[in-house]
Amino acid sequence: MKLIRKGAEGDLFLTTWNGKEAILKSRKKKDYRNSSLDYRLRKQRTIRESQIMAEVKEFGIRTPLIHFIDIKNCDIIMQKIDGVLVGDLSKTKLVNSCKKIGKLVGIMHKNGIAHGDLTTSNFIESCNNIFIIDFGLANRTLKSDDHAVDLRLFKEILNSAHADVFKKAWSNFLSGYKSSVGKERFSKITNKVMIIESRGRYAKVV
Amino acid sequence: MKCIGIESTAHTFSCAVLERKGKSGKILSDVRKIYGPPDGEGIHPREASRHHVENSTIALVEALQKANVSVTDLDIISYAAGPGLGPCLRVGAVVSRALASYYEIPIFPVNHALGHIELGKMLTGAKNPLVLLVSGGHTMLLAFLNKKWRVFGETLDITLGQLLDQFGRSIGFASPCGKKIEELAEKKSNYIPLPYSVQGNDVSFSGLLSATKDVAKQGVNDACYSLQETAFAMICEATERALAFTKKKELMIVGGVAANKRLSAMLQSICKRQKCKFFVVPQKFAGDCGSQIAWQGLLEASVKKGAKLEDTFVKQSWRLDTVEITY
Numbered sequence: 408m409k410l411i412r413k414g415a416e417g418d419l420f421l422t423t424w425n426g427k428e429a430i431l432k433s434r435k436k437k438d439y440r441n442s443s444l445d446y447r448l449r450k451q452r453t454i455r456e457s458q459i460m461a462e463v464k465e466f467g468i469r470t471p472l473i474h475f476i477d478i479k480n481c482d483i484i485m486q487k488i489d490g491v492l493v494g495d496l497s498k499t500k501l502v503n504s505c506k507k508i509g510k511l512v513g514i515m516h517k518n519g520i521a522h523g524d525l526t527t528s529n530f531i532e533s534c535n536n537i538f539i540i541d542f543g544l545a546n547r548t549l550k551s552d553d554h555a556v557d558l559r560l561f562k563e564i565l566n567s568a569h570a571d572v573f574k575k576a577w578s579n580f581l582s583g584y585k586s587s588v589g590k591e592r593f594s595k596i597t598n599k600v601m602i603i604e605s606r607g608r609y610a611k612v613v
Numbered sequence: 614m615k616c617i618g619i620e621s622t623a624h625t626f627s628c629a630v631l632e633r634k635g636k637s638g639k640i641l642s643d644v645r646k647i648y649g650p651p652d653g654e655g656i657h658p659r660e661a662s663r664h665h666v667e668n669s670t671i672a673l674v675e676a677l678q679k680a681n682v683s684v685t686d687l688d689i690i691s692y693a694a695g696p697g698l699g700p701c702l703r704v705g706a707v708v709s710r711a712l713a714s715y716y717e718i719p720i721f722p723v724n725h726a727l728g729h730i731e732l733g734k735m736l737t738g739a740k741n742p743l744v745l746l747v748s749g750g751h752t753m754l755l756a757f758l759n760k761k762w763r764v765f766g767e768t769l770d771i772t773l774g775q776l777l778d779q780f781g782r783s784i785g786f787a788s789p790c791g792k793k794i795e796e797l798a799e800k801k802s803n804y805i806p807l808p809y810s811v812q813g814n815d816v817s818f819s820g821l822l823s824a825t826k827d828v829a830k831q832g833v834n835d836a837c838y839s840l841q842e843t844a845f846a847m848i849c850e851a852t853e854r855a856l857a858f859t860k861k862k863e864l865m866i867v868g869g870v871a872a873n874k875r876l877s878a879m880l881q882s883i884c885k886r887q888k889c890k891f892f893v894v895p896q897k898f899a900g901d902c903g904s905q906i907a908w909q910g911l912l913e914a915s916v917k918k919g920a921k922l923e924d925t926f927v928k929q930s931w932r933l934d935t936v937e938i939t940y
Contacts, residue, residue: 413887415854439849439882441804441842448809448846494858524813526858544811556769560813567756567763568859606770608751609696609930 416452416543417481424474424484434481434543449481452543457483459520459545466518468511469538488540490533494526494568501527502575505565507537509580512557513587515539516596521546521553525561527568551592555599558584562600614688614914615641617676617712618907621705622697622725623749624648624656624789626665628672629903630680630687633911638735641680643904644672652787655778662700669708676903684716689919691910694722695931696750702927710925719919721910722926726751726933728905729894730762733867735908737892743861745852745880746933748868748901749774749789752848754814754855755933764934765855766814773870776818776844783826784833795873797837805831805839809847814855816847841875849879856887865892871899916940 408431412419417434434449436442453476460470472486493504508530515522522529523544531538546553561580565573585593604610620627629643646668648661677683692709695702706722713720729751730744743765744755752773754766771779774791781790807824810817821843829836856864864884870876877893884891898904916939 413857415850415857437882437886439879440846443804444806444809444842444846447806524854526813528858544813556812556815560815563764563766563814564858567758567765570759570761570763603769607767608753608772609932 421487422484428487429474430471430485430487432483432485450478453478453481453483455545456542459542459547460485463515463518463520463539463542466514468515469536470542471538471540488531488533488538490531490538492528493530493532493537494528496532498569498572500532501569502572502579504530504532504537505576505579506583508561509583509585510587511537511539511583512561512580513584516554516557517588517592519547519549521548521557523557525557526564551595551599552603555596555603558596558600559603614911615682615686616689616691616907616910616914617687618728618903618905618910619690619692619705619709620725620728620901620903620906621665621701622693622695622901623701624650624661625901626668626672626704627901627903628676629907630676630682631904631907631911633908638908638911640904641682642676642678643898643902644676644679645902646672650788653782653785655782655788656698658698658700661698662704665701665704669704673708684712684718687716687718689719689721689910689914691721691723691906691913692925693725693728693906694926695725695928697725697927697929699927699929702929706925706927710922713919713925714922719914720922720925721913722920722924723906723909723913724931724933724936725901725906726753727762727936728909729867730755730865731912732898732902732905732908733865733892733894736895736898737865739863739865739890739892741861742863742865742892743852743856743859745848745864745866746868747773747848747866747870747876749778751868751933752816753933754852756855756859756861757938760937760939762933762936762938765859766816766851769812769815769817770819771822773818773844773848774868776822777840777870779822780825780829780836780840784829789869791870791873794837794841795875797834798841798875800834800838802832802835802838804842805835807839807843809843811847811850814851814858816851818844818847845876845879848876849883852880853883853887856883856889861889863890863892865894867894867899869900872896912940
């Protein structure tokens with residue numbers, strides 16, 4: 408099996424499933440962590456990721472298809488998506504896809520799912536469609552606070568890794584998000600984002 | 614070029630003299646006077662600033678003597694203008710302004726957190742690292758991009774230093790409590806499950822703090838051990854995520870909590886996994902010190918002139934990611 412990416416949480420291997428190419432995501436044991444804490448986290452996230460990845464399909468979010476789960480070893484075998492990570496796209500394309508991303512995030516939130524790790528490397532663009540991956544930190548929640556934390560993280564990532572296109576990308580994201588959740592919910596969540604930001608260390612108090 | 618750096622953001626009043634030759638710096642002296650609050654209590658800003666006032670001349674004279682320089686040998690003065698506790702910051706600013714105006718030496722107000730990073734880079738030789746800044750005032754993951762240090766992850770509420778201190782104080786330790794907690798945690802005990810909260814690259818410690826206070830009733834050693842394990846695992850996970858995301862080949866840890874050996878060991882293991890170099894600031898310069906302020910002043914002096922006296926304010930809330938870097 409070929410290692411294709413060493414993520415923070417798990418290692419991704421290229422494998423086959425029923426004769427087709429597939430991805431094995433393996434959450435390896437981390438020696439530096441206390442072992443009981445380590446297993447608790449790995450197991451919980453493997454289960455949650457596979458469940459929520461299947462669940463979001465119901466309301467039209469594209470995610471890789473799950474083939475097989477091994478809870479003991481914390482392995483998931485899933486469909487391989489051919490495409491480019493949104494974070495690796497050209498600047499113009501990245502800015503454009505933020506609108507789609509905003510829309511998708513809005514749909515998930517409306518259906519009570521917070522992704523928990525919205526970075527530009529957790530979206531794959533494939534044939535003009537956007538697939539969402541990495542649901543290890545996802546949560547079933549309708550709380551506006553949790554949704555706002557999602558948005559804040561995406562904003563932080565845009566403002567750091569993609570600082571040169573931050574303004575455009577973020578406003579695109581917001582307009583996409585607004586189109587999914589509606590005006591009222593939108594202003595509630597963006598307001599919460601501001602509150603969370605002002606809680607940050609040494610933040611300008613608004 | 615010689616610079617005296619004056620640090621007074623929180624509990625430490627420190628003066629240090631540094632000399633810069635080309636890209637390298639030499640620490641000629643670093644004198645610290647640390648305010649210690651009574652056991653079980655935190656820093657009282659008024660008391661701390663009183664301590665700083667009382668110790669400022671002693672520290673200043675000692676720093677100059679140890680470095681074997683006189684005030685007139687100094688090319689520039691720098692002081693920590695923020696972020697920190699207002700009353701404390703003002704002491705350092707007043708001392709610097711007095712020196713600058715009386716001896717007509719250029720004065721540089723610098724960002725305290727930036728000083729941590731730049732001194733770390735100077736001492737460890739890291740070139741383009743992802744920085745984990747963990748102290749009483751900060752818990753941040755930073756990387757340099759387009760003239761600014763960008764925040765890739767941070768705490769959403771209290772910092773790692775506050776978490777350790779507030780927990781320590783609740784069971785009657787003297788602040789700062791990191792060292793004591795580390796010692797007790799080493800007496801290897803069982804792990805008690807505690808809340809673990811990582812949101813992407815961000816962490817949140819407030820729930821962990823409350824839960825640990827409860828757990829402490831069952832046994833202090835176990836609580837210390839579990840607290841460290843949980844909090845550090847959270848920090849490590851956020852760090853590993855940021856490393857994988859930014860694809861940086863270096864990790865540097867700076868700030869007061871960088872002195873903790875367990876945390877360094879855990880981060881080292883991450884670096885091995887992610888195949889990157891690991892740098893940790895020498896223990897002596899992990900905490901707040903005048904050297905970081907002096908070195909930052911020297912760096913800024915290479916690209917700009919000293920500030921006007923009327924612009925030498927203190928800024929209690931001065932976020933690191935708002936500072937533009939041109940040197």
